[in-house]
Amino acid sequence: MPQDAPRVIAVVVTFNRLGLLRTLVDRLEQVPGLAEVLVVDNASTDGTGEWLAGLGGRVRARTLAENGGGARGFHDGLAWAVELEADLVWLMDDDGLPDPGCLARLLEETDLDFWGPLVVDEVEPSRLVFPIRLPGGTRVVHELADVERAATAGRIDGIVIPFNGVLVTRELVERIGLPRAEYFIWGDDHEYRLRAEAAGARIATVVDAQVRHPAVGSLGTPMMFGRTTYNHSPSDLKHYCMARNNLLNLREYKGWPHALAFVAKTVWFYTFTRPSPRRIGISLRAMYDGLRGDFTGHRKYLA
CATH class of the missing domain: 1.20.1280 (Monooxygenase)
Incomplete structure (x- = not known):
């Protein structure tokens, strides 16, 4: 990464969740160190396109001709951010809400290629929305306290939950390409992480950087x-x-x-x-x- 402050661009993928999107965009507009916010709208039918058309400032939006799922949204959004000369791209869905200091904490880590925050329950933030399998074994943890105990220097290397507030370097994108747009939903983010691992990317979760997210129920x-x-x-x-x-x-x-x-x-x-x-x-x-x-x-x- 550059020695000077990196150019960070956020990419948000949305579909028919205008209320959540409004809250997220409002939060991102207040985040220092963020150059631009790019919103990729998957052909929403709830007024999202019309609302986005009225925005300005650091927020830009594109509405796709048809719903291509999260996979198409992140594929196109990441390509767009690279075209705008981002050094780092901050990727997220419309239903997460980064804590005010989340980006600043992530940027303290300067030796990584693909890293992100913990995703915690917005109602019960002591619990993880997406459980983590700790490196070196089969143990899966669901509680914030368990992750904090397992962390070294505030992070857990080798683990990240994409695309919920993760940072990816421009260099890594140029090296491994874009997410698989054809996947539509489910598995595109996991595939991108696996591809990054195969390319030797430095991956980590920063445990005291957090994104609040609605509960998704049991994933297993x-x-x-x-x-x-x-x-x-x-x-x-x-x-x-x-x-x-x-x-x-x-x-x-x-x-x-x-x-x-x-x-x-x-x-x-x-x-x-x-x-x-x-x-x-x-x-x-x-x-x-x-x-x-x-x-x-x-x-x-x-x-």
């Missing part, structure tokens, strides 16, 4: 007599994208044994844990589509 439904969990969602759209994209991520970064184990785990879950022949069908179709490079199948589940 117990299965196989409690020995493991499965990311079950009541949404067919989310499940289709998860099944398709997770299989591809596992095949690319872990190998076929892990990918096939995920197929078996999915079939088990919807045979024994939450019996649903229909979900088995959706899962297998999604996986088949991904393997043959078809990224259009999710469209049938769009409202």
Whole structure:
């Protein structure tokens, strides 16, 4: 990074959450050290485009011709920020709210390529919204206090939760490219982290920098007599994208044994844990589509 203060540009991806977006943009406009705020609107239908058109100052907006999901939003937004000569890009969804000092704390870390804050429950900030698997083992922690105890010099290296207030350097983007726009939702952020790791990026979570976020419920439904969990969602759209994209991520970064184990785990879950022949069908179709490079199948589940 440059020796002088880096040019930091925030990228916010939004879809039909105007109330949350207003609150976030208001917060970002007050953050010192932030050069610009770029909002990518995924063809919202709730008045978001009209509201954005009336903004000025450090805030710029683009409305996509159609809803491309978070993956398209972050792909286009990150490319836009690089075009505007950002040294660092601060990536976030519209439903998170960084603490006032979040960016300043993140910028204190100068030896990283891809790093971010903890994402805590907006109502119960002692709990994490997205649990963290601590490096070097299998322990998953859900409480802020557990993360703080595990931290060294205020951070945990090798772990980050994208794209919830993470910083990425321009150099890393130029080295590894942009997020996979075709993923639509679910797994695009994880794939980008895996790609960064494979490229040797320096990754960390800064535990005393925080983003407040609405609770998302349990991200893991117990299965196989409690020995493991499965990311079950009541949404067919989310499940289709998860099944398709997770299989591809596992095949690319872990190998076929892990990918096939995920197929078996999915079939088990919807045979024994939450019996649903229909979900088995959706899962297998999604996986088949991904393997043959078809990224259009999710469209049938769009409202």
